Amino acid sequence: MRNAEIADAFDELASLYELDGAVVYRVVAYRNAAKAIREAGVSVAELTRQGRVTDLAGVGKTIEEKIHALLDTGSIPSADKLKARVPAGLIEITRIPGLGPKRARALYERLGIRSIADLHTAAEEGRLKDVAGFGEKAEENVLAALAAGADGRPKARLLLSKALPVGEQLVRALREHPAAIRVELAGSARRLADTVKDLDIVASASDPKALAEAFAKLPELDTVSSPGEAGARATTHSGLQVDLRIVPAEAFGNLLQHFTGSGRHNEALRTEAVRRGLHVSEYGIADDEAGTTEAFATEEEVYERLGMQFIPPELRENRGELESARRDELPALIELSDLRGDLHMHTTLSDGRNTVEEMAAGARERGYGYIAITDHSASHGFGNDVQPDELLRQLEQIRSLDLGGIRVLAGTETNVLPDGSLDYEDAVLEQLDWVVASLHTAFRLPEQDQTARMLRAMEHPLVDAIGHPTGRLIERRQPYEIDVDRVIAGALETGTFLEINGNPDRRDLNDVYARAAAEAGVMLVIDSDAHGLERLANIRYALATARRAWLTREHVANTRPWPELDGVRKRGR
DNA sequence: GCCGTTTTCGGCCCGACTGTTTTCAGTCG
Numbered sequence: 001m002r003n004a005e006i007a008d009a010f011d012e013l014a015s016l017y018e019l020d021g022a023v024v025y026r027v028v029a030y031r032n033a034a035k036a037i038r039e040a041g042v043s044v045a046e047l048t049r050q051g052r053v054t055d056l057a058g059v060g061k062t063i064e065e066k067i068h069a070l071l072d073t074g075s076i077p078s079a080d081k082l083k084a085r086v087p088a089g090l091i092e093i094t095r096i097p098g099l100g101p102k103r104a105r106a107l108y109e110r111l112g113i114r115s116i117a118d119l120h121t122a123a124e125e126g127r128l129k130d131v132a133g134f135g136e137k138a139e140e141n142v143l144a145a146l147a148a149g150a151d152g153r154p155k156a157r158l159l160l161s162k163a164l165p166v167g168e169q170l171v172r173a174l175r176e177h178p179a180a181i182r183v184e185l186a187g188s189a190r191r192l193a194d195t196v197k198d199l200d201i202v203a204s205a206s207d208p209k210a211l212a213e214a215f216a217k218l219p220e221l222d223t224v225s226s227p228g229e230a231g232a233r234a235t236t237h238s239g240l241q242v243d244l245r246i247v248p249a250e251a252f253g254n255l256l257q258h259f260t261g262s263g264r265h266n267e268a269l270r271t272e273a274v275r276r277g278l279h280v281s282e283y284g285i286a287d288d289e290a291g292t293t294e295a296f297a298t299e300e301e302v303y304e305r306l307g308m309q310f311i312p313p314e315l316r317e318n319r320g321e322l323e324s325a326r327r328d329e330l331p332a333l334i335e336l337s338d339l340r341g342d343l344h345m346h347t348t349l350s351d352g353r354n355t356v357e358e359m360a361a362g363a364r365e366r367g368y369g370y371i372a373i374t375d376h377s378a379s380h381g382f383g384n385d386v387q388p389d390e391l392l393r394q395l396e397q398i399r400s401l402d403l404g405g406i407r408v409l410a411g412t413e414t415n416v417l418p419d420g421s422l423d424y425e426d427a428v429l430e431q432l433d434w435v436v437a438s439l440h441t442a443f444r445l446p447e448q449d450q451t452a453r454m455l456r457a458m459e460h461p462l463v464d465a466i467g468h469p470t471g472r473l474i475e476r477r478q479p480y481e482i483d484v485d486r487v488i489a490g491a492l493e494t495g496t497f498l499e500i501n502g503n504p505d506r507r508d509l510n511d512v513y514a515r516a517a518a519e520a521g522v523m524l525v526i527d528s529d530a531h532g533l534e535r536l537a538n539i540r541y542a543l544a545t546a547r548r549a550w551l552t553r554e555h556v557a558n559t560r561p562w563p564e565l566d567g568v569r570k571r572g573r
Numbered sequence: 574g575c576c577g578t579t580t581t582c583g584g585c586c587c588g589a590c591t592g593t594t595t596t597c598a599g600t601c602g
């Protein structure tokens with residue numbers, strides 16, 4: 001059973017307990033455990049079999065037993081019992097804005113509402129306002145939410161690549177205003193998470209009202225509500241919500257820290273601060289003993305006051321960064337300027353939009369010393385496959401080019417066939433400088449077969465790297481069934497690099513697995529997988545994932561000049 | 574339910590907003 005499935009079961013259990021009226025701390029404990037399981041980076045089922053699952057922070061004896069039950073029987077007994085008392089449909093009702101567990105429970109008990117459909121009917125018939133605690137307004141709000149498309153499913157999140165350019169444009173525009181002192185993007189966009197729910201912008205200004213009014217007039221925004229001293233809330237033309245918050249410059253650091261999150265990071269940071277008599281909020285840090293509240297203009301000062309290193313936003317997920325920062329042991333995260341080359345991109349020979357020369361010129365402008373051209377192989381199946389003779393002609397062409405200043409490696413992104421063999425004969429692969437192997441077909445193989453397929457590909461002496469190793473498409477497609485622990489072990493044994501793919505739909509390996517791979521000693525490559533010149537810039541998303549995975553330049557093969565990289569890869573060892 | 578050089582029991586972040594409340598519970602981020 002996958003970590004995501006186990007985590008889902010505990011999130012559901014938490015919701016059921018919440019609806020049943022359990023003390024919030026128990027509910028929070030299950031939610032924390034679900035998060036720890038989701039982000040474990042290694043197989044929690046395996047960890048449980050080894051008796052080590054309580055090593056995960058937030059998983060104790062009770063939850064260990066429940067995981068055992070889940071793995072053995074497919075369900076958690078306490079969840080089954082709760083479902084007999086509380087309809088699971090109430091969980092969907094709690095996803096309607098304004099309706100939480102208490103109110104959903106009240107609707108069930110007073111009106112027998114057990115589904116979104118029941119809720120809809122009761123609201124239309126005007127029966128909600130008969131329930132204690134509900135009035136006209138509550139009924140209106142429910143009807144409005146349902147009319148606006150709320151259906152009880154978790155809200156889809158927006159890909160970072162869709163939201164980030166919008167946020168950066170708004171920040172640029174606000175900074176140009178004469179009243180602006182500081183303007184920064186906050187929230188999950190600043191943490192460069194895979195997806196965002198909305199955009200948060202934090203500002204300080206000499207004339208807050210003027211800045212808010214200027215914000216309201218920006219052409220990117222559709223509707224804006226009540227621009228005032230404290231900021232404004234807006235929606236872009238594509239429906240993305242943007243919150244602008246304006247604070248005095250003296251407290252800008254506190255507010256930026258607060259709104260950058262994550263919620264879990266802040267919660268853990270504050271809990272730890274309380275033990276030392278400090279209370280952290282968006283307004284400042286209160287000291288019990290001194291009876292004072294200090295505000296800080298910069299985040300650096302906030303973290304310093306709390307006795308820790310500055311924590312880069314990408315690490316603020318409560319995944320151990322607070323402890324490391326207190327010990328002064330945060331890693332020196334990889335930076336864009338560390339990258340020497342890009343080892344995965346396509347040209348017009350397969351499904352790219354630009355030629356080898358154009359891609360090389362673009363890469364040179366980015367300051368790279370080398371690139372690898374890695375068009376799709378013969379059985380790609382999505383148009384424009386590359387037969388061996390075509391590949392060899394491209395190789396000749398690359399060898400004859402004079403591209404002054406940048407080394408162009410002749411490579412391929414070869415398909416891994418269902419049995420783990422590659423798409424080209426060794427005689428062809430031997431002539432290439434760089435081989436990426438990826439899975440593009442037979443996604444539905446059982447886990448054992450998929451894992452064996454990948455392991456066999458990694459055992460091939462000419463495979464330098466595995467492209468997008470789990471095959472996920474963020475918000476669209478789950479990873480294929482594969483045992484990532486064994487893939488990481490296989491990569492370590494064979495000396496195969498694992499890729500962090502920069503296509504913003506992929507970002508694969510993800511942050512959690514990339515961190516696990518690096519900790520195991522596997523070397524990673526950070527690639528754009530560009531299918532066009534302008535997509536070379538997608539490297540920023542791969543870099544973002546690498547930083548969220550705590551990687552330093554040492555962990556990443558293509559921070560090295562080519563001759564050095566050539567020496568550390570499988571065939572150079 | 575979890576956790577621990579202040580604790581193996583007694584804590585568990587902080588504040589804003591909404592609506593239905595005569596003083597606050599529930600929800601949200």
